[in-house]
Amino acid sequence: MGKLVVLTFAEGDLDKAGFPVTLQLGDEGKPATIQEIGSLPPNPELVESYTSWKVTYYGFIGVKVRKLEAKVAQTTNFSIGDVNAKAENLSQNFNQWLKSQQFSHVREELVAHLKENDEVRLIIQTSNIQLRQLPWHLWDILKRYPKAEISVSAPIFRQVTSAKVANNQVNILAILGDDEGINVEEDRKILNSIPGAKVEFLVKPNRQALNDQLWEQSWDILFFAGHSRTEGETGIIYINQTESLTIPDLRYALKKAIEKGLQLAIFNSCDGLGLAQDLADLNLPQMIIMREPVPDKVAQEFLKYFLRSFSGGQSFYLAVKEARERLQGWESQFPCASWLPLICQSRAEVVLTWNDLRDRTRNLINVVAKAVQLGVARLLPLPLPLPLPLPLPLPFYIRRGLLISRNNKSKSSDVTLIDASLDPHDSPYEQSIERGRKIIRHQQKENLEEDSLFSIEIENVDENYFYSFPTIDCKFQNTGNATAFLWQFAVNVIQAKIDFTPIPDFSYCVKNGALEVEIINNGWGSMRDCEIQIDEPIINRLFSESVRQYRGTIDSGKSQTFFRLSKEMAETKNFEAISKEFKTIGIESPGFSPFDESPEKFLVDRRLTYGIKLNTLRIKLSFKDEKNTISTGEKEILINDIALTPTGFYDLKCFMGFDHDYDGECNSYVTNAIIIDPKKGSHERIYPISRKIPPGDVERFHIMVCATMSCHLRLQFEFFVDRDQIVKSEVFDINIWNPVNAEWHKKYQDGVHLNRDGHIEFFGIDIDMNEILGDV
Numbered sequence: 001m002g003k004l005v006v007l008t009f010a011e012g013d014l015d016k017a018g019f020p021v022t023l024q025l026g027d028e029g030k031p032a033t034i035q036e037i038g039s040l041p042p043n044p045e046l047v048e049s050y051t052s053w054k055v056t057y058y059g060f061i062g063v064k065v066r067k068l069e070a071k072v073a074q075t076t077n078f079s080i081g082d083v084n085a086k087a088e089n090l091s092q093n094f095n096q097w098l099k100s101q102q103f104s105h106v107r108e109e110l111v112a113h114l115k116e117n118d119e120v121r122l123i124i125q126t127s128n129i130q131l132r133q134l135p136w137h138l139w140d141i142l143k144r145y146p147k148a149e150i151s152v153s154a155p156i157f158r159q160v161t162s163a164k165v166a167n168n169q170v171n172i173l174a175i176l177g178d179d180e181g182i183n184v185e186e187d188r189k190i191l192n193s194i195p196g197a198k199v200e201f202l203v204k205p206n207r208q209a210l211n212d213q214l215w216e217q218s219w220d221i222l223f224f225a226g227h228s229r230t231e232g233e234t235g236i237i238y239i240n241q242t243e244s245l246t247i248p249d250l251r252y253a254l255k256k257a258i259e260k261g262l263q264l265a266i267f268n269s270c271d272g273l274g275l276a277q278d279l280a281d282l283n284l285p286q287m288i289i290m291r292e293p294v295p296d297k298v299a300q301e302f303l304k305y306f307l308r309s310f311s312g313g314q315s316f317y318l319a320v321k322e323a324r325e326r327l328q329g330w331e332s333q334f335p336c337a338s339w340l341p342l343i344c345q346s347r348a349e350v351v352l353t354w355n356d357l358r359d360r361t362r363n364l365i366n367v368v369a370k371a372v373q374l375g376v377a378r379l380l381p382l383p384l385p386l387p388l389p390l391p392l393p394l395p396f397y398i399r400r401g402l403l404i405s406r407n408n409k410s411k412s413s414d415v416t417l418i419d420a421s422l423d424p425h426d427s428p429y430e431q432s433i434e435r436g437r438k439i440i441r442h443q444q445k446e447n448l449e450e451d452s453l454f455s456i457e458i459e460n461v462d463e464n465y466f467y468s469f470p471t472i473d474c475k476f477q478n479t480g481n482a483t484a485f486l487w488q489f490a491v492n493v494i495q496a497k498i499d500f501t502p503i504p505d506f507s508y509c510v511k512n513g514a515l516e517v518e519i520i521n522n523g524w525g526s527m528r529d530c531e532i533q534i535d536e537p538i539i540n541r542l543f544s545e546s547v548r549q550y551r552g553t554i555d556s557g558k559s560q561t562f563f564r565l566s567k568e569m570a571e572t573k574n575f576e577a578i579s580k581e582f583k584t585i586g587i588e589s590p591g592f593s594p595f596d597e598s599p600e601k602f603l604v605d606r607r608l609t610y611g612i613k614l615n616t617l618r619i620k621l622s623f624k625d626e627k628n629t630i631s632t633g634e635k636e637i638l639i640n641d642i643a644l645t646p647t648g649f650y651d652l653k654c655f656m657g658f659d660h661d662y663d664g665e666c667n668s669y670v671t672n673a674i675i676i677d678p679k680k681g682s683h684e685r686i687y688p689i690s691r692k693i694p695p696g697d698v699e700r701f702h703i704m705v706c707a708t709m710s711c712h713l714r715l716q717f718e719f720f721v722d723r724d725q726i727v728k729s730e731v732f733d734i735n736i737w738n739p740v741n742a743e744w745h746k747k748y749q750d751g752v753h754l755n756r757d758g759h760i761e762f763f764g765i766d767i768d769m770n771e772i773l774g775d776v
Contacts (some may be wrong), residue, residue, distance in 0.1 A: 002027070002028040002112060002118065002121065002351065003028065003113075003120045003121070004024075004025070004027070004028050004031070005023070005110065005114075005120060005121065005122045006024045006025075006122075006153075006346055007023055007106070007122070007123070008021065008125040009126035009131055009155075010020055010752075011708075012128070012749060013130065014043055014130050014131075014244055015044050015047060015716065016042050017641075018039055018042040019128075020037070020038075021038050021040055021103065022037050022752060023035065023036040023105060023106045025109065025113055025114075026688075027108070028121070028242060028350065028351060031690055033284075033639075036105050037105075037108045038102055039096060039103065040098070040102065042101050043093070046090075048550045049086075049094075050090055053089070054292070055081050055614050056082050056083050056294065057336060058076040059291075060079070060082065061295060062082065062094075065087055075646045077656075080332070084335050085334060087335065087336055090465075091135065091138045092384040094139075095135060095138070098140075098141075107141060114144070116149065117149040118145060118148075119318065119493050120149070121146060121149065121336070121351065122136075122142075122144050122148055122151070123150065123153045124152045125155050126153075126154055127277070130292075131147065131152075132276075132342075133291065135339050136152075136269075137149075137324070137338075140726050147318040149343065150342075150343070152348045153315070153344070153345055153409060153563075154188060154281070154346075155276070162440070163645075166415065166515050168358055170194075170196060170220045170354070170357045170358055171195040171198050171217070171219050171221070172191060172194075172197055172199045172220065172222075173202065173213055173218065173219045173221070173223065174187070174188070174224075174225070175198050175200050175202045175205065175210065175222075175223065175239050175581075176188065176202065176203045176227070177204060177225065177239045177240060178204065178227050178239065179226060180480050182225075182226070182227075183300075184225045185266060186714045187299075189298060190303050190390065191223065192303045193308050195311060197311070200213070203238055204239065206239070206240065208241060210250070210253075211250065212238060213255050213349060214250065214257045215253050217258075217260075217563055218261050219262050220261060220266070221263070221266065222257070222266070223263040223268070224237060224266070224268065224434060226238055226239070227267035227270065228270055228271060228272060228673070229271045229274075232625060234248075234274050234277075234278065235271075235272060235273070235275030235278055237269065242673045245281070247275060247278030247279055248281070249527055254282055254284070258283065258284055260282065263285050263352060264286045264316075265279060265287040265288075266288045266300045266303070267289045267292070268294075268295070268300075268305075269290065269299070270290055270292070270293040271293055273342075275287075275289055280344060280346065283346055285346050285352070285430070286319060286352055287342060287343075287345070288306070288435055289341075290341060291339070291340055291342045292339070292340055293323075295334045295337070297333075301327060301330060302323050305322065305323035312354075314355065315351050316343075316349060316352040316353065320343055321342060323341065324340075324341045325338055325529070327341075334462050338447075350429050352475060380502065381735075388681050397640060400730060404623060416701065423679070437484065444648055469704050469736060469744065469745075470704050470705055470706070470736065471704045472704075472717070472732075474702065474704045475698060475699075475701070476691075476697075476698065476700070477693075477698050478693040478696065478699075478767045480693050480773055482694040483692055483694050483695065484722060485659070485692055485693075486689060486690075486692075486693070487690060487691075487720055487721075488686060488687065488688050489686075489717060489718060489719050489720065490687070490717070490718040491674055491676070491687070491703075491717060493682055493713060494682060494714040494715065495681075495712075496680065496681055496682065496711055496712075496713055496714075497525060497711060497712045498679070498709060498711050499523070499709075499711070499735070500525030500625065500626045501710070502523035502526065502554070503521065503522040503523035503633075503737075503739060504521060504522075504554070504623075505519070505522055506520075506522070506635060508617070508637065508639060508642070509689075510651040512566075513567060513649055513650075514648065514649060515539075515563070515564070515565045515566075516561050516563065516564050516565075517561070517562060517565075518559055518560065518561045519554060519559065519560055520557055520558070520559035520741070521554040521559075521740070522557070522740055522741060523556060523710065523740065524709055524710055525556055525625050526553060526554065526558055526626065527554040527624075527625070528553050528623060529551075529623060530550070530551065530552055530624075531550070531621070531623070532550040532562055532619060533545075533550075533619075534563060534618065534619050536571075536639070537610065537620045538578065538644055539617070541574050541577075541578060542570040542571065542575060542644075543565060543569060543644050544571070544572055547565070550563065554623075555648050556740050557740035557741055565649070566649075567649075581612050581651035582611050582646070583609055583611075583614055584609075584610055585609050585612075585613060585652065608644065609650060611644050611645035611650060612643060612644050614639045614640060614642045614643065616640075617638075617640055618634060619633070619634065619635040619637065620633075620659040621633055622635050671702040672687060672689065672701075672703050672704060672752075673703065673704040673748040673751070674687065674704070674706060674750060674751065675704060675707070675748060675750040676705065676706065676707045676713065676751075678707055678713075679709075681733070687751050695741075703717070705734055705736065706745045707735075707738055709740075710736060710737050710738050711735075712733070712735055712736075712740075713736065714731055714732070715732045715734060716732070717724070717729040
């Protein structure tokens, strides 16, 4: 059985931040059995190595590339030796990076659980263009596994159930676009030589002709030969000498083609990473692109090698690997030719074969494999003979696109959604969901044979776990007589508005006998024309009003010490008058148990000083925000731990406080963290999950809604239960605080399931919170 390895990269970059990485490893078609978390550090040298190689490669290839910009003169004074030297340097830096200590546990798990003869799909799951550009096939660990091949995948994906008219052949739509300077006729010959395939050629079509073909016919493979390029992160193809298109230009036509059975796209053209990103957004199952400019001969040879191997019975991954590695024979003329082909695949899809494309039961294989992966498998007889044995341990059958149990028709799940609300917890800033509790209704398809209701009851518990973002606390209850399966949920971001409200915070301390008061603006907008005045009885007697006033601007994320009050700044006669009121003050340094309500009982040190305690510091504040709205307010800070002494101000605090911030602890056994970037505006995100709710059981489910910055969100959730059931919530209005300097979202990874271990550490002692707080 093959192995599926997924490396999921959270938000980051190569230059400064690095990347958190999650490894998931298991058998094909089954849930992952191994999960490991690591990270890869920032590596600016790796970025420089890739850029240096790219410049040299582009310069050497010159006008021989399948790219429209090839007509523009390029530097061509690089030799094959120059390109190979840069390639070797990039390979060394890349592998050195993957040997980082923070990543060692991931590497060790791979070595421990993969065998030499395993057929391995290694998916790099990321939206980061820098990571996609790296030569992952050069990872030295892959030398151990001759049947391993790399692909890249988007972090958000959805499996599309498609339908194909049975005709026992592979239908290919071949687009031969702008061919200036290249020979696309060779591509035509190769395609025409494939046994068992029907090829429709569109030669330099206009947009309407291409659109019509995608809408009106059912295709298994979409092929493009011609010029293409990536601009930013957007892919562009040139369909004739005057017209170019992006994937969004064909969005609806391609979406329809995918629904009608399109399984694979091959772009035998240059610089296709942008195309791959756009097609991944449409949930196209598989595609092959060239990650950089590709010489004409290399593109043709790869196509020939791949189609021969794939149509000859090799799996999709092994066929690509074989064709890619055979390009090494051309590297005496075209250096790094074997670097260029790259698989881009939806993680939801299973391994594809040529016979899957021909077989009229292909959809059965895809749906059943997904069912096995999610644990939905049941032993059933097949009503129809299959031309090929299913690559699955359990037989199924399909009726009207639904997975039906012939022996279990009388059973159904009965899961009720009651409401959804905010789980209470401590947070440095108040997070809120307006109109708290929501009724979530069931949307049911007309063709469902078995009625099924799905509901969530919200439980407001787990107040003892602390984290930074609001969490939707849900409770599933199945009162039916069949297991219910929750396999995916979607988050529809209806509206996302960045909150530019300034957030002033104040702090104080004593340095060298001077009292310093600091303001920090934790909001995402500036505080302009800021006016601050402080009042406190002792301070008012010591300092004039002008000394106790501040005017200025506090930018977003910036701090400012706006008062520094020292004995030298005080009016002498007033200080002398106040000094007559000085008396002995005790300084207590308590020791305590973190669970005792009266820490003052544990006095371990008592000292004395001479002076007078301050009382309450009142801060009056006014400022303008980004919209020129004037805000005014007052803040009171108790500062009776500060005393005025003969030598100046003195801090009476001499003990270490007890920090009870458990940020990062999850409030349930599994919490699903989602991270939303409000800069993207309205968009939808899909997250795979795997939950089974046996009859009569209760299952809790939590979604922690994180955001990269303070914002107001309007969200709607969709839960996918059993076959075609979709449960939609009403709209949630969520206010999220993520101050400028906090970056709380970086403690989590988008889409990762967080497991509570119930353990925290106090002063080096491991304490089981479940024993202290009780089971939640």
